[in-house]
Amino acid sequence: MTNDATLQKSPVRPSRRAGGSGPGARPARGGWLRRLATRILWIFVVVWAAVSLTFVLGRVVPADPARLAAGLNAGPEQVAEVRRQLGLDLPLWDQYLNYLGGILRLDLGDSIQSRQPVLQDILYFLPPTLELVFIAAFTYAVIGVSLGVVWALLPDGFRSKLINVISVIGAALPVFWIGLLLQLAVASGLGWLPVSGTLDYGDYGLARITGFTVLDSLLGGNTYALGDAIAHLILPVTALVVSQLGIALRLTRTTVSAELKKPYVRTARARGESEGKVVIVDVLRNSLAPVITMLGLQFGWLLGGTIIVEVVFSWPGLGLYAFNAFRTFDYNPILGITLVITATFVIVNELTDQIIRWLDPRVKELA
């Protein structure tokens, strides 16, 4: 029983979605078109709020972007010139409206570092990050859910206790630490895995078509490149998956255990149905909604964790780009990244909601 109390709250941000968030919690009247419209509006509201919050806090709190952009050796005139160029001499309200207007025109400003439009940079760095995140999310879901189900089925005893200890330790491992340990392990024993970086397109004469290394190797029909791309993915993905595995384990276990105690399971067993069928067809299907919701929320964590993992493994994606922007106070990339990642996260969560409604009609009735 010890787990039950925390399990409902166990994901890193406990009960983020409990009770349903946003407009979706209301009954959907007026059919799917209206529902779709509310959902899209919701995505815009959340993204707008995230960007505005970062924008306002970044401008109100006294750090001087112009001073930073101009560099340490710049004189007062140069700083004033940079300030005028960046539009930082305008009233805050005008700056804010200009920025929002820019977003509507798909203009996220220029990066001080790369001297290129932020949108162009982001589009270049996004695919490797998405590749990492999606593969990690998939692996995380498969391993976390299956281990959680196994745990729920185990009788109380040593093995069950062991998994419990693993889940407590694995509830929130510092991802940067796991990353460094993995590098250490590979460097000292398993020398055949690359310690950092990603597939080098030049080595194989591949074209960068999608930016997803695995996909590009497949498109190029180069199996060696494919192997290399996968080898480079193993360590970062492992770090991301391991660091949060405990949470998936615990939530799946509670949900499945609760479901196993329900009368229909006893009935099904009494009917002589095989244990496998009972668990996989009946129990798992009925426990899907909370588990999928949890996975959707963990995706948000993965997006943040990826930034850290990319720094550890020098993975050339959005995370490394963000890291450089953080270090140099490059405001436009920081805002652009906030925008893109928030949008990705909200859209993924909307999709998980949709999947739940599709898999489990009861959710629709409840709404």
Next chain:
Amino acid sequence: MTSAALITRSTARVRPTARRIVGVIALVVLAILVFYPQLFVIADPTSINVGQRFLPPSFAHPFGTDDAGRDIFSRMVLGARISIGCAIIVVVSAAAVGTVIGAIGGWIGGWFDTLLSKVTDVFLAFPYLVLAMAISAAVGRDLWSAVLALVIVWWPSYARMVRTVVRGQKGELYVKAARTLGASGSQILRWHVIPQTTEQLAVRMTLDVGYVLVSFTGLSFLGLGAQAPSPEWGLMIASAKNYVLNAWWYPFFPGLVILGVVSLCVWLGDGIGAVKTAKKGKAKR
């Protein structure tokens, strides 16, 4: 409720088990670490001694020495105050903000409550770690901007929780009774309704200290929290990043200690939750 039942409830004691004893001892040790770090410091953590660079763990340096020849153990002891202290500040502030907003919304109800819960929903829909990084980077890279950023992304779950409790209690008889006796809304909230949330809050806050610690050290690792030469744990691991292949102990021990503290929080949170469930069971009987 009969007087007998009242007595059982008030004397429902928490019996000492191995888990609780270990938990209390660990907490006491941590508290001493945070308040009296000088008791544990075995070598001057600031003295730079190039001749002592990268010494492996030994009796003189249990966690080894770092790239500047400083004793890692002593630095970690001093860092406890920063890392754990900030995590606690974040959790307490987030819980305070969340409790106030949740309680006011749940109590007043109507359009005001709708507005507050919509705002809460928006915050809950953020990818919190990324937003914390962005805010912390935009505000300026120091300890307090990281703390601020984490409070901003952490309060909504508390608001949601407190609001649910307050809304549930609003119609209860004792609230009406208090009102009849002339208590004002804020008095009823402070004396009767908000105390109903303390047990849930205790579980949540204990767990959150662990989770915030991981996020906070993560921010520091990215250079967004504490700045060098602070002995903050995440920052120590960040500076160890480049030496991991020749000095394994440099990142290993700080990470191990973070892991230990986080696991302790999760474990204690579980424990408090279990006590709470047991008490409820007893009260019902």
